[in-house]
Amino acid sequence: MGKYILLLHDAVDVDAPPDEQDTILQLTQIDEELIAAGFRTECMAFAGDLVSLEIHLKEHTPDVVFNLVETFHGARFLHIIPALCEKLGIRITGAGATSLFLTSDKLVSKHLMKLGGIPTPGWIDPHKRDDWESFLARPLICKPRMEDASVGIDDSSIFTCASIKDLELRVDHAEANQLFIEEYIEGRECNISIATIDGVVTIFPIAEMLFQDYPVSKPKIVGYDAKWLEDSFAYRHTLRSFSIDREVPLSSRLRQTALSCWHVFLCHGYGRVDIRIADDGTPYVLEVNMNPCIARDSGFIAACAESGLSYVEVIQGIVKEALCGISNIS
Structure with a gap:
């Protein structure tokens, strides 16, 4: 009998906005792939009751918790799911409690990037x-x-x-x-997807976001409309390209910057580093997003596909890393 995977996800209301509804699409697609691969699966919504979750985990002892909780109180408490699993000795996919805690608060992240010598846009400190x-x-x-x-x-x-x-x-x-x-950094925007595969940090082809036919007065940003509202101008005119890897010196610098983030935040699992490239070529890190969306149409999966990995290979690889308990942190 196949190993038992508990897919833990956000509790989503029927009238939730598109970014939250996407969680259910992601859940359905991953569940289908795991069942087809011979795993036994269970889907469970998490709405904040840690006591009930702990009891469930102790009673059912899943081989792996597939962590799809992304919006619990924003991102403030996302680390509590892996923290609980770590306490119980249960394998969990994606980032650990420490890296989720450090990356979910963007101001904490920026302070750590500054200490680590990683360029990030300057920010206003209310106390200075x-x-x-x-x-x-x-x-x-x-x-x-x-x-x-x-x-x-x-x-x-x-x-x-x-x-x-x-x-x-x-x-x-x-x-x-x-x-x-x-x-606000005017310039090119890139997303760099990273994962541990067989314990080795792998950087996938770099995606550049192209703002096609944007009016001069319209900011070139990947805002909410560009990500989620399919009928919007921004969604239809914000495109993804993987041609930046041909610019070898620049792409090498981007990869090194992303790798530095991976180590500073003690990352393992899978994640994405969002970067703006200033006119002088400096790559400014906007944020590090651990456990990003892995629905079929997501940016992370697009980068994996560009490297030759199929969707089922990505999902099975994420589970394999969790089962092996492999970490790239030495």
């Missing part, structure tokens, strides 16, 4: 007003501190401030709504 003047008359972007999937990001997220008073109002609003403000 002496630095604020340097951000005036420069493009800025306001982003959620604890959300992924471009939630809360649209064209209005980008702005400039002409005075300290203007900036103060923006900072106060950000503080009150768990947002933060950072420098």
Whole structure:
């Protein structure tokens, strides 16, 4: 009899927004592949009851928990699922508790990147007003501190401030709504997908996001519309290309930057590093997203396909890594 896989996922309301509904699509596709491969599967929604989850895990002892929990209270508590599994000695797919904790808070991530010498856009510290003047008359972007999937990001997220008073109002609003403000980097945007395969860190072909036929006045960002709203201009005109790997010096620098992130955040499993390339060629890391979406149409799977891996190979590889308990952290 095949090994028993518990697919743990977000509890999604029927009227949930597209980014949350995508969880169910992802769940269905992965479950189908695992069943076809001979695994015994069970799907279980997690809505925050850790006691019930612990009891279930102890009673049923799955060989692997396939962790698809992505939006529990934003990203603030995503680390508690692997932490519980680690406590119980149960294998779990994807990132461990430490790397999820360090990457889910974007401000914590930025501090660690700065300490690790990894370029990341400068950000406004509400407690260091002496630095604020340097951000005036420069493009800025306001982003959620604890959300992924471009939630809360649209064209209005980008702005400039002409005075300290203007900036103060923006900072106060950000503080009150768990947002933060950072420098907006004009330039090319890339996503670098990474995974541990047989214990070895593998960097897949680099995806560049192309903003085709964007009006001059429209910010070239992968906001919520571009990711989720299929009828929107941004969705239809934001395309993915894998040609940047032909630019060898640049792609080598991007890969090294992504690898540095992988080590700084003690990563294993699978993840994605989002980068903006400034006009001078500097790769600025926007965020590190562990356990990104792995639905068939996701960016991570597209990068895997570009390297020659089929969808079933990716899913089975993720389970294999969890079963072996392999980590690239030495």
